[in-house]
Amino acid sequence: MKRTLSIFLLIFSFAVNAQFSPQDKKLTEKFFPDFDLEINTPAFAKKKGFTTYDELMAFINEKVSAHPELISYTFIGESQKGKKIPLLSLSNGKSDKKKTKVWMQGGLHGNEPASTEGLLYLIDRLLEDPEQQLLFDDIALQIIPMANIDGYEKQDRYAANGLDLNRDQTKLNAPESVSLKQAFSDFGPDVALDFHEYRPFRRDFARMSEWGITAAYDVMFLYSGNLNIPQELRQFTEEEFVNPAKEKIKANGLSSYDYITSTDYHGETHFNLGAVNPRSSATSYALSNCISTLIEVRGVGIGRTSYKRRVFTTFTIAQSYLQSAQAKADQIKQVLERTENPSAQAIVVKSSRKVRSGKIAVIDIGRNELDSMEVIIRDALHSKATLKRERPSAYLILPGNEAAIAKLKTLGMSIQQLSNGQSMEVEAYTITEYNRKTHSYEGVYPQEVEAKLEIKMVSFPAGTYVISLKQRRSNLSTAVLEPEATSSFIYFEVIKTDLGEELPIYRYLKTKEIQGLK
Structure with missing residues (x-):
């Protein structure tokens, strides 16, 4: 009991300050060693902290000055504290009319800095590497690198009015939500990615094993199981985008899984897998008839621990999706045309998740070992309709x-x-x-x-x-x-x-x- 309480207090005390990490150095060195690579983005030009809004804008302006033929930006609105939200457009001089449109977004939760930094790294590589620029022959890319500026400036999950912007995708009660969704709708993307980070040390994890456990996956993929998304689109997303990205992650010595998060269910700890609710981006985007995934990189609450690794993970997935979008351009158009107007499909108003047992990888903190844990999974990717119309x-x-x-x-x-x-x-x-x-x-x-x-x-x-x-x-x-x-x-x-x-x-x-x- 004392050990469980001690680790809980450790996790709680460090989680409130993003600059510190509850993660033991031995655990980091064994499972999440940082990468030795050069990343030319603002956070890595200093030893502490993350990219500020002013540094972000300086980085953007520098890139626009150096590559005006490839990148431009506009402001889509303001944060509640008056900071202008930049939307970056990357393309070459060729007409965008027939290109695959790709939307990428980071920093919707302000305490998930690798989402923003990973997109800045992507921008840097797309502009500075001539080989990467070949993507622009077939892709028109729009990027929101820092969606929740007020939250990001203080490394807080929420917007200035206390709302979670990834629970506001249908009610649209925050001004940032309105600006972001309007920009998304105006662009009409074929492929959409929302980058996040997840918390690897959770309160309920402290009660599992003698010293508790921590999450083992470098990254998790959240693609919707909502039954109103045509099955063909759901399947195409998984097979042609998620799976190739997982292979790239594996090839770089990183680990991945479909998105799971622990939840209390009548006093028991269960794990929700996937999502169906359009209040959040993965489902909201997909219901707009596009290929949609929310990416969760292991990182909330551990400061700059393994930060290059986290940023590289974000970059690698973004790059993989761009490559898939280029390689599958004709198929994307065909799938989206077929799923645009599913007139024969009944509306699923309510659904329930499939409940099953399964195994997930975790790290036992006390032993510093990787374990396979049997858990109860509430699986949204295998949902069943309970109310149709x-x-x-x-x-x-x-x-x-x-x-x-x-x-x-x-x-x-x-x-x-x-x-x-x-x-x-x-x-x-x-x-x-x-x-x-x-x-x-x-x-x-x-x-x-x-x-x-x-x-x-x-x-x-x-x-x-x-x-x-x-x-x-x-x-x-x-x-x-x-x-x-x-x-x-x-x-x-x-x-x-x-x-x-x-x-x-x-x-x-x-x-x-x-x-x-x-």
Whole structure:
């Protein structure tokens, strides 16, 4: 008990300060020795700390001055403390129209510095290595190197208002979230990567083995198991992007796994594998009909320990995805065209993870040895639908819900309005069960609901909003408009409701197109 308490206190005390590390030197030398390579980015020009915002901008401006034909940047908005958020565009002089569009983002969580530094290293190599520049013949690349500037400046996970920007991908309550998502929607990428770091020392790990355990993987890959993402797209992402990146990681003496994180389940420690929730980037991006992965490098809370190793890991995966995007350009276009409008596919409103046993690699801290641990895994990559609905041709939303409409537009939806009032046969939602949480989550009090559907004639006024599902990002619209969905506009109070109320959202099921639109 004393040993468990001691390691818990050690982990907790050091985790609060990113400049220190609870990781024993012997453990680092045995399992995570740093790499001996030259990295020409701001953090490695000094002995302590990480790249600051001012250093970031100086680095960017230096690259733009040296390579104006390959790189440019704009500002997409400001952080809550007034820092301008740079978006970098990398391409050559050839037309981008037929190129594969790739989006990369780092620093969404401010205490995950290798995500930003790895992208700066990528930029440096793309611009300074003529061989790397051949990628630009086939790829148009946009990079957000430091998404959460305010958090990054103080090495804090959260934005200035306390929100987690990777839990804000549907409700869009932080100004940074709106700017980032609008830039993403405007670009319309075919491939999207969001780089992160994960915490290898966790509280529940302290109770496992005599002195506790720590995570063993250099990097983990999070690609969505959401069942509204067409199976072909999910499979293509894994086979043509994730697996080649894992091979590159292995070839460089690094270790990888699909993303897992420990969770308390009725007093037991289980491990969630993968994700399905569009509140976070991996699923949100994929529901926008693109190849999407969130990358988690081992690094939170260990300061600059093995920092070159972590930055190189980030760089290697980014490079691998660019190479796959170039090599598979024709297949990417074909897959995305086939999955753009899955009209025959029912909507999965709710799903459950497959629960299974499995083995994961961990490091026993006391023995300084690699172990294989049998654990219970709650697997999102093998989810099962628990609530399905027929896919409508369109949703209609009554005037007066402009906050929801603004968010839908930011998410990339094309929206029309009725020119004149008209009556239509639609499905209406009535709330049959309602529970508003008493504790806030990410700035809101979530509304958990159940709804029944009823076919009825409804007289819609002029100005009623119409969201057709015959568009690229239609799967994202179902995720926010079906009320029982776990990241819906109902759940996150974008549209407030109560027991017995009819929602201002309607489902149009007929194949005949709605007339009189503007």
